Amino acid sequence: MSFNNLDTLYRQVIMDHYKNPRNKGTLADDTITIDMNNPTCGDRIELHLQIENDIVKDAKFEGEGCSISMSSASMMTQAIKGKNVDDAVKMSSIFSNMMLGEELDEVEMDLGDIEALQGVSKFPARIKCATLAWKAMEKAVAEDEKQ
């Protein structure tokens, strides 16, 4: 593998999200907070979601981890803001399939920056880094539905 192959993993847009994470921070108390970690590597995310009438009004995250996990969290929060929770969960399953190497169906949903993470599917050891934030989001939505 050359550095060109590394470029399929570390795309410019990923590095931009890693360096300048969007939606970094916390939200007020009346929001849902989910702590999730990847026990095999120590990556950690604290995700805050404000959900009103099934719409994700706001999303913020704190955490520690590698470029892939942190950029994925940044992109995920950006992508789900303003979306219906069902669409957010649907997006998460599209993302999971993308990690399994499935081709994206462009028409189905516009994933924006997230498509940059497609290259992660070629690095099986790093897939869990990319999916951490999405798993946290799915858990937060499930919590919201319970309440």
Next chain:
Amino acid sequence: MNVEAIREQFPILNQEVNGHPLVYLDSAATSQKPIKVIEALNSYYHLDNSNVHRGVHTLGTRATDQYEGARDKVKQFIHAASTEEIIFTRGTTTAINMVGYGYARHFLKEGDEVVITQMEHHSNIIPWQQACKYTGATLKYIPMESDGTITLDAVRETITSNTKIVAITHVSNVLGTINPIREIADIAHENGAILLVDGAQGIPHLKVDVQALDCDFYAFSGHKMCGPTGIGVLYGKKALLEKMEPVEFGGEMIDFVDLYDSTWKELPWKFEGGTPIIAGAIGLGAAIDFLNEIGMEEIEAHEKQLVSYAQEKLSTIDGITIYGPKQRSGLVTFNIEGVHPHDTATVLDAEGIAVRAGHHCAQPLMKWLQATATARASFYLYNTNDDIDRLVEGIQRAKEYFGDVF
């Protein structure tokens, strides 16, 4: 020591990974296996496979002889007083848990203390947390110095007459710290406590004499010392093993079975319920033969040279933090400023270099180091200074790569 000749005995090392010759620097996770070990497993399954201790037939005798022969090799390798003191287990984790269940839960009571350190692997922390929760005993930690070592003064201050069990790693899997086992054993014994040593990172790299160390238990894994996975050893002093309860009940380990009660076989078999790990033990025996042919002193000297070369070379890299003491076993744990260790490991992998990144099953130690994760390069008898040069180049490229994108 002729490293080139040794490398030829490890076929796995002779391959390209991602277009580069493989540099394997993850032996602390698991070591590679020499032809001799692979062939021992092969030959057992090709020619001698049978269950042990029960067949009257010839294959049964061959399998039993080889299995018990491996126990004798382990006994000699660690200089135990008798083969009764050598219990085959699945690995270090199982061995420590056997003591946690079979000894600690039976003999600890409220007010007793178990003493460990913050540099332990999870497998030498959680069994004691659980035993303490179960019995009401208290878990205590020997404080560490800033370089990741412990002093005998700290050991003396932590161990009291209430301490019943001291459990400590021989060599830290993150820092490479080599602990003064004999001195700690003496302090434990003066206070009426027993000492268990986690030898997973010790025995592959150092000559171990359990009688000279005077430890009460010594637990280790085969797969980190050129043997197969799924085999390990619990060494215990005979008097303690006699007091200790079996944790697995069933076939192989019984003497007489009645409708409502049963009695156990003598040592060591009372701890080996079920069909044992026959091929694994035979493979471990072959690994011991292999290590003996080279000589543990030779291996130790080779690794000492490697690790000091690695420390010297790595310390020239701008922005690197190296964790742990100067005097250490054959591994270097580090972080590069501005590059997460997973990213470092991915860039190194693209260059054919295998290192470990993460918390190394030592979360309390990571907390102490104030790092969420680190990268670790660990060495063994088949590594060379060239491997370390490749590592240094790889780290430089990781820095360039992440420097460029920022």
